Amino acid sequence: MSALTLNLYIGSHVSTRGGYSKAAQRAFDMGASAFQYFPKNPRGLRVKNFDMTEAMRCKAFCIKYGLRSIAHSPYPTNPALGRSKGDSHYQGMIASLQNDLHIAEACGSAGVVVHFGHVKMSDPLVGYRHVIQFLDDVLTGWEGKSKILIENQAGDHGPMGTTIEEMVQIRNLSRYADSIGFCLDTCHAYASGLWNGSEDPELFEKGQSLGYFDALVAIHVNDSKYGYRSNKDRHERVGKGYIGEKGLAWLLQQKDVKGSIWVLETETGEDGTHQEDIELIRTWLT
Numbered sequence: 001m002s003a004l005t006l007n008l009y010i011g012s013h014v015s016t017r018g019g020y021s022k023a024a025q026r027a028f029d030m031g032a033s034a035f036q037y038f039p040k041n042p043r044g045l046r047v048k049n050f051d052m053t054e055a056m057r058c059k060a061f062c063i064k065y066g067l068r069s070i071a072h073s074p075y076p077t078n079p080a081l082g083r084s085k086g087d088s089h090y091q092g093m094i095a096s097l098q099n100d101l102h103i104a105e106a107c108g109s110a111g112v113v114v115h116f117g118h119v120k121m122s123d124p125l126v127g128y129r130h131v132i133q134f135l136d137d138v139l140t141g142w143e144g145k146s147k148i149l150i151e152n153q154a155g156d157h158g159p160m161g162t163t164i165e166e167m168v169q170i171r172n173l174s175r176y177a178d179s180i181g182f183c184l185d186t187c188h189a190y191a192s193g194l195w196n197g198s199e200d201p202e203l204f205e206k207g208q209s210l211g212y213f214d215a216l217v218a219i220h221v222n223d224s225k226y227g228y229r230s231n232k233d234r235h236e237r238v239g240k241g242y243i244g245e246k247g248l249a250w251l252l253q254q255k256d257v258k259g260s261i262w263v264l265e266t267e268t269g270e271d272g273t274h275q276e277d278i279e280l281i282r283t284w285l286t
Contacts, residue, residue: 009034009068010221010281012264012274019051020058020107028065030273036218036263039071039103039112045096050103059108068261070149070183070218071104072113073097080117080160082130090134097138097148104146110217110261111147113183116161116170118153127160132173139176149183149217154191155231162192164203168210181215185265186251187222187236190243193229197247204256213256221262221281223248237266238277249284 011032016023020037027035040048062069077097083090100112117134119127135148150170153161160166171180189195195203207213223241225234239245251257262281269276 007259010262011035019054024061030275034068034261039100042074045092047099055106069109078117079131079134080119080127105144111149113149118157147181151183154188154233181217183218185220187224197243218261235266
């Protein structure tokens with residue numbers, strides 16, 4: 001067993017049907033050591049009045065069996081919008097993400113993944129200011145261990161949120177940088193041109209110099225259904241897309257990703273789970 005596999009936390013996105021502890025059980029049953037889940041309905045921003053006792057059962061289960069987890073915010077969460085859709089919508093996004101953080105904290109999760117966001121503005125800097133203000137407003141008064149995890153984007157809504165420099169700068173300019181981390185999506189990185197899908201030492205050199213990997217908490221391990229710089233956010237099962245097994249294996253073997261939480265967001269295997277792909281990735285690290 002390699003040194004890397006000793007700190008390998010790998011799994012997939014799982015359903016919370018039946019409760020958060022059921023999500024942890026599903027991950028465990030497929031042989032995963034990590035998982036991702038939606039803390040509430042992924043299509044809306046309505047605050048969920050969740051069962052704290054049930055969430056704490058999830059946390060206890062994960063501690064007992066050595067699982068790590070992350071939550072994923074609902075899709076309508078768009079930090080770059082600011083108040084462009086009105087104050088009510090803005091406050092709704094804030095309340096929703098704060099709700100997600102409280103659920104993640106109760107479940108013992110490392111953080112909540114949030115897409116960088118996008119907005120059409122004549123001055124692109126307005127969108128970046130919106131992101132910073134939104135993060136600060138959400139995190140004001142937050143004292144939990146769970147973090148907001150900014151995810152890089154594929155570029156399907158424009159170039160915003162596709163570079164390491166943007167991620168790092170947004171975090172640095174926030175008043176609450178210690179409560180912000182990163183989630184690297186491999187498909188998005190490939191589709192946007194952030195990573196060329198092959199051995200790319202410059203990617204890690206840049207990330208190291210900017211401090212990106214110091215704040216990396218999770219990786220979405222997704223292959224791509226489309227080619228390099230396609231700007232298409234279409235995930236494929238690992239080793240079956242345009243990135244391929246060689247490129248993904250190389251990236252996951254780098255020391256800077258050691259210990260982070262790896263989550264597959266792809267189609268399942270014939271058994272209805274990601275067990276086959278999880279086992280495949282483990283072979284890359286032995």
